[in-house]
Amino acid sequence: MQKASKVLEGRRVRIYPNVKQKQYLQFNIFANIKMWNALLGQVYQPIADLDEIQKLPRNKRSKEIYKYIERLPYEERKDLFKSLTKITTKSIYDSDKTVFASGYTLKDGDTMNYVYTQRTLQTAINNHFKNPKHFGIPRFKTTKFVNNQGSYTTAAKVCGIKEDGVHIKLGKFPKFKLGLVKMVNHYPSDGRLYKVTITHEPSDKWFISFVFEQDKHTVNRPKTGLSTGIDLNVTKDSHIVLDNGKAYQLPYDKIRKLERKIEKENVKRSRKYEQWKREVANIEADNATALTPKHVPTLSERSNYQKNRIKIAKLHSQIKNIKQYYIKTTCSEIANNYDVVVMEDLNVSGMTKNHNMARAITRANFREIRDTLTYMMDWADKQIVFINRWSPTSKKCNQCGYIKQDLSLDDREWDCPSCHVHHIRDVNAAKNIHDEGMELLKKMSSNCKKCGRKRTVITKDTAWTCTKCNAKNK
Ligand SMILES: [Zn+2]
Ligand SMILES: [Zn+2]
Incomplete structure (x- = not known):
């Protein structure tokens, strides 16, 4: 267990493995899936x-097993x-004699990878028993896409x-030297490294994520003494609106273009696919x-097909990056x-479920905004308040x-029939959200009974878990 005074922080940076390193990392991704299935x-x-x-018949068995x-x-x-x-992973990689296309066997892989595979499987099982409706039983994984994407943890x-901050050593392998993998400059940290995840994206980019332990x-986010309400919106000109009228807007035009x-x-891709299928049929x-x-x-x-696939994956990752940059x-x-x-x-x-809004909402990544803001406020010892979603x-x-009552979704501005104040819909909503949140904050604010830290994530629930010491408070 980590000490309560330390904090964990994650970093994700791009790495540039050379051809040989790529081959080995790809093999480890393959081995990860093989170990999971074994x-x-x-x-x-x-x-x-x-x-x-x-x-x-063989190909029908796993489905029946699940059932x-x-x-x-x-x-x-x-x-x-x-x-x-x-079961020990050692017993599996010692007895498994499969030789992969790269010439390696399971035994040549990063054995710490297997430890994490088993741990992840255990978590999947625990999740299933905690919430069987949401998490089904663990299933076998396909190795179909293993050359295009995947990840493993070590x-x-x-x-x-390394001290230069741009090279990382990845694992220790008895048979050969992997050498140092080049990466873009990582965020300076003197903390202890916890675990490392290597990801291969469909756009053929490689990333590495670390978890650091730090003091x-x-x-650093200094205190300002200010508070605000946020209205999340899906119309074209406003996405996040604050109660002082400040609006943040996702670059929709750029995204639409992509x-x-x-x-x-x-x-083009489906045309290339059909072409390949015809050719295969002819040769056969x-x-x-x-x-x-x-x-x-x-x-x-089919190199042309693969080039096309990577091009599409790159476009998808561009959209993702635009969104992430905006949210962060x-x-x-x-x-x-x-x-x-x-x-x-x-x-x-x-x-x-409302179809007209579905596209816009998923695009807006509400959940991500919510989660990002929550951890940012929590890390900075600031507070985030969630009010009831059914409030008018x-x-x-x-x-x-x-x-x-008769305000429709199209009414972006309105005048109050009672006090005749002119309202901009989203700003008025943000103000109401702010007022209601401050009421809730007064009622629900408390300190952790174990470590004394104030509650940072406030909901209408009286029970909460301290984000610093994990103590359950009521
Ligand atoms: Zn009024
Ligand atoms: Zn606590």
């Missing part, structure tokens, strides 16, 4: 051995998954950032009669300027409290 295979073995499963386990009573299911704790004790957070490009490239038809059969090209050998900078600015921020606890999944914040006049 562990899960052993856990599910008693079910797979049943006669009713054995009589099925069978999901029907098992709670206690029996729990007993089945208990067997995972008795322990920090076998890794280390205090690297970002989306149109993606649509165009998708047409010829091979049926030919004495020396011709090679049937796989999709990964906006939230950071708000967290710098205010000590208390009030937001509506929006039900995103409920809102996306848009329809209520902030001056006199009159509720205008």
